[in-house]
Amino acid sequence: MHDPAQIQARFVLQHPGFCLDIDLQLPGRGITALFGHSGSGKTSCLRCVAGLEQAGTGYLAVNGDCWQDSARGLFVPTYRRPIGYVFQEANLFAHLDVRDNLLYGSRRIPRAARQVALQQAVDLLGIGHLLQRLPGRLSGGERQRVGIARALLTSPRLLLMDEPLASLDLQRRQEVMPYLERLQRELDIPLLYVSHAPDEVARLADHLVVLEEGRVRACGPLQETLLRHDLPMFQEEDAQAVLHGLAGAFDEHYGLQAVQLDEQSRLLQPARQAVAPGTPLRLKVRARDVGLSLAQVQHSSLLNHLAVRVCDWQEVPQLSYVQVRLQLPGGQQLLARITRYSFDQLGIHSGQALWAQLKSVSLLNG
Numbered sequence: 001m002h003d004p005a006q007i008q009a010r011f012v013l014q015h016p017g018f019c020l021d022i023d024l025q026l027p028g029r030g031i032t033a034l035f036g037h038s039g040s041g042k043t044s045c046l047r048c049v050a051g052l053e054q055a056g057t058g059y060l061a062v063n064g065d066c067w068q069d070s071a072r073g074l075f076v077p078t079y080r081r082p083i084g085y086v087f088q089e090a091n092l093f094a095h096l097d098v099r100d101n102l103l104y105g106s107r108r109i110p111r112a113a114r115q116v117a118l119q120q121a122v123d124l125l126g127i128g129h130l131l132q133r134l135p136g137r138l139s140g141g142e143r144q145r146v147g148i149a150r151a152l153l154t155s156p157r158l159l160l161m162d163e164p165l166a167s168l169d170l171q172r173r174q175e176v177m178p179y180l181e182r183l184q185r186e187l188d189i190p191l192l193y194v195s196h197a198p199d200e201v202a203r204l205a206d207h208l209v210v211l212e213e214g215r216v217r218a219c220g221p222l223q224e225t226l227l228r229h230d231l232p233m234f235q236e237e238d239a240q241a242v243l244h245g246l247a248g249a250f251d252e253h254y255g256l257q258a259v260q261l262d263e264q265s266r267l268l269q270p271a272r273q274a275v276a277p278g279t280p281l282r283l284k285v286r287a288r289d290v291g292l293s294l295a296q297v298q299h300s301s302l303l304n305h306l307a308v309r310v311c312d313w314q315e316v317p318q319l320s321y322v323q324v325r326l327q328l329p330g331g332q333q334l335l336a337r338i339t340r341y342s343f344d345q346l347g348i349h350s351g352q353a354l355w356a357q358l359k360s361v362s363l364l365n366g
Contacts, residue, residue, distance in 0.1 A: 002011065002118060003119065003337060004309075005025065005027065005028030005029055005063055005317040006025060006026065006028045006061075006063065006242050007024070007026040007027070007032075007059045007060075007061070007062050007063070007158070007190065007192075008024070008025055008026075008029055008059065008060065008210070009022065009023075009024045009026070009045070009049060009059070009060050009249040010023045010024070010057070010058060010059040010060075010171075011045065011048045011055035011057070011059075011060075012055055012056060012057040013044060013048060013053060013055040013056065013058075014085035015044075016040070018041075018044075018214055019214050020041045020044045020045060020055070020092075020213055020214040021046070021215055022041070022045060022208060022211070022214075022215065023216070024216065024219060026188050026190075026192075026209070026219075027190070027207055028062070028205070029064040029188065029190055029192065029206075029265055030184065030206035030207065031184050031188070031190075031191045031193050031204050031205050031206050031207070032192050032193065032207040032208070032209060032290050032297070032304075033193045033194075033200075033201040033204065033205035033207070033208050033209065033222075034046065034192060034193065034194045034195070034207070034209050034211060034257060035195055035196065035198075035201050035208060035209065035210050035211070035233075036084070036210060036212055036217075037196060037235070038189070038194065038196065038332070039213075040211040040212050040213065040214070041211045041213070041214040041215070042079055042163055042194040042195075042196075042211055042310075043194060044214070045194075045211065046160050046162055046192060046194055047339075048060070048099060049083075049158070049160060049192060049327040050078055050081065050083055050085055050160055050242060050277055051067065051068070051075070051076065051077055051078035051081050052078055052255065054068075054075055055068075055070070055354060057069070057070050058070045058075075059071070062158050062190075063157065063190070065157070067081055067242075069128070073261070074088075076200050081136050081158075081342075082154070082155065082156050082157040082158070083154075083155050083156050083157070083158050083159070083160055084147050084151030084156035084158075084159045084160065085151060085160045085161075085162070086144075086147055086151050086159070086160065086161040086162070087162050087164070088145040088162060088163050088164065088166045088167050088308070089143075089167060090135075090144050090147030091147065091148060092135040092138075092143060092147060092150075092206075093135070094135050094136060095134075095333035096135075096136065097131065097132055097134055097135055098127065098130045098131045098132070098134075098138075098146050099131040099132065099229045100124070100151055101135070101146060101150055101288060102118060102121065102131075102146070102150050102153055103118070104150065105149075105151065105152075105153035105154050106118060106148035106154070106155075109155050110278050112150070113155060114153075114154035114155050116152045116153055116155050116187075117148065118153065121149040121150075121152045121153050121229055122149065122286075123147055124149070124152070124179065124182055124183065124186060124187070125145040125146070125149040125152075125179050126145065127142070127145050127146055127149060129245060130142055130146065131196065131207065139172060140167065140168045140169075140172045141168055141172035141175040141176050142173075144164055144165070144168065144172075145176060145179055147324045148161075148162075148164070148179070148180075148183075150341075152183075152187070152189075152295040156188070156189060157189070157190075157193075158190055158192070159183075159189050159190070159191040159192070160191075160192050160244060161191065161192070161193045161194065162194045162355070163194050163195055163196070164193075164222075165182075165195075165197070166197075166307055167336075173200075177200075177203060177204075178365075180204055181203075181204065181365055184206075187231060193205065195350070197283075198236075198238060199235055201222070202222070202226070202240060202242050202364065203282070203284070203365070204224045204286050206218075206221070206222060206248050207220070207221055207222060208220065208222045208225040208226065209220070210225065210231055210233075212213060217231065218230075218231055222242060223241070223242050223244070223279045223332065223333070224333075225241075226240065226241060226242060227241060227325055227333055227335060229312075229314040229323075229325075234314070234323065235316050235318070235319070235323075236334075237288070237319070238286060238288075239286070239288075239323065239335055239337065240284050240285060240286045240287060240335070241283060241284075241285050241287070241333060241334045241335050242262075242282060242283070242284055242285075242364070243267075243282070243283045243284075243334070244260055244279075244280065244281070244283075245258075245259040245260050245261040245267070245281050245283065246259070246260050246277075246278055246279065246280060246281065247259060247275040247276060247277055247278060247279040247280075247281055248260050248266065248277060249277065250271070250273075250274035250275065251268075252274070254268065255270055255271060256268045256270060256271070256295065256303075257269050257270075257274065257275055257363065259281050261306075261328060261330060261332060262328060262330025262332070263329070263330065263357060264307065264329040264330070265306050265307070265308075265330060265332075267283065267303075267304045267358070267361055268303045268304060269283065269361050269363050272364055281363060281364075282363075282365050282366060283362060283363055283364060284361070284362040284364050285334055285335075285358060285360075285361055285362075286360065287323055287335035287336060287337040288337045289358060289359040289360040289361075290326075290334055290335065290336035290337070290356050290357070290358055291338070291356070291357040291358070292324065292326075292338060292342070292346060292354050292355070292356060293346075293354065293355045293356070293357060294346060294354065294355070294358065295355065297355065297357060302357045302358065302359060303358075304357070304358035304361060305355050305356070305357055305358075306328060306354070306355070306356045306358065307328075307329060307353070307354075307355060307356075308326040308327060308328055308334065308353075308354055308356045309326065309327050309351055309352065309353055309354070310324060310325075310326060310348055310349065310350055310351060310352040310354065311325040311326060311327050311333065311350070312324075312325050312350060313343070314345060316337075319337075320339070320340070320342045321337045321338065321339060322337075322338055322339070322340055322348075323336070323337050324336045324337075324338060324343070324348060326354070326356055336356060
């Protein structure tokens with residue numbers, strides 16, 4: 001049965017020296033990241049979805065509503081598309097305080113059609129204490145949170161974000177990120193998120209589209225797509241896997257949070273405070289932080305030892321390593337980056353049972 005919760009986007013857009021030529025079927029829920037280097041076509045794709053650029057050949061349907069079909073001569077202009085758009089800069093009205101900036105967003109929408117209330121947006125973005133301030137008295141992170149709240153108050157059916165954290169320093173990015181995660185958890189609004197930062201993608205995305213020179217290099221669920229041998233991110237120094245689990249017990253004395261990955265696999269992760277048991281958690285494990293052994297190592301300073309099986313491997317010549325893809329009992333996958341010497345000494349082969357030793361695990365939420 002066809003699932004109407006789907007975004008279908010086909011665009012052919014010609015520019016001098018560049019052509020965007022994509023055909024995508026994306027989930028109509030959660031966060032889809034458009035990832036790629038500068039000039040790959042991420043922003044052009046987003047602008048076509050918004051209607052800010054009209055592809056000569058194009059089709060766009062969002063959860064059952066058709067916004068463009070060049071074959072039928074249909075093109076819904078931007079002002080009639082129920083979208084929220086967040087740019088790198090918040091572009092707030094300097095002469096209006098935060099409350100009036102927010103109300104500007106909601107006033108665009110007839111009262112009967114408003115889906116997000118002012119107080120709901122304020123609470124979601126944690127900006128209640130800023131309502132009386134002018135934009136000039138806000139930090140960069142605060143301005144972006146206000147900009148996101150204003151976009152929500154247009155009651156969008158689709159939220160578009162074009163590298164919303166790119167202009168912020170690390171501290172401000174870390175300030176805004178938990179609020180983006182709240183949007184994912186608490187609002188049923190699909191989000192297309194443009195980024196060239198792998199860590200942002202790993203932390204936020206459910207689905208990943210990799211663009212290269214205006215074309216789709218890969219498209220699929222985040223966990224699977226991150227581990228594809230043929231993608232540039234697989235061969236980069238910070239190649240990583242994302243794992244999902246549920247919070248377990250918290251050891252207050254040692255500050256360790258247990259995370260259950262499947263019935264047989266559990267991790268311990270340093271944490272400043274407890275996460276409620278059963279809370280879904282997302283973790284990042286870099287390939288360079290995973291070691292392998294034939295038997296479980298005893299009396300080690302490394303906290304996490306997971307039983308795994310070898311799926312396959314790929315040499316990374318520019319790094320002089322072999323990248324081994326591993327599967328946990330529950331089906332989730334890891335990457336391990338080891339030397340060719342270690343690969344030969346361990347006799348690595350498909351289906352081999354090994355133990356993975358994790359030097360570092362990063363809790364991405366919670």
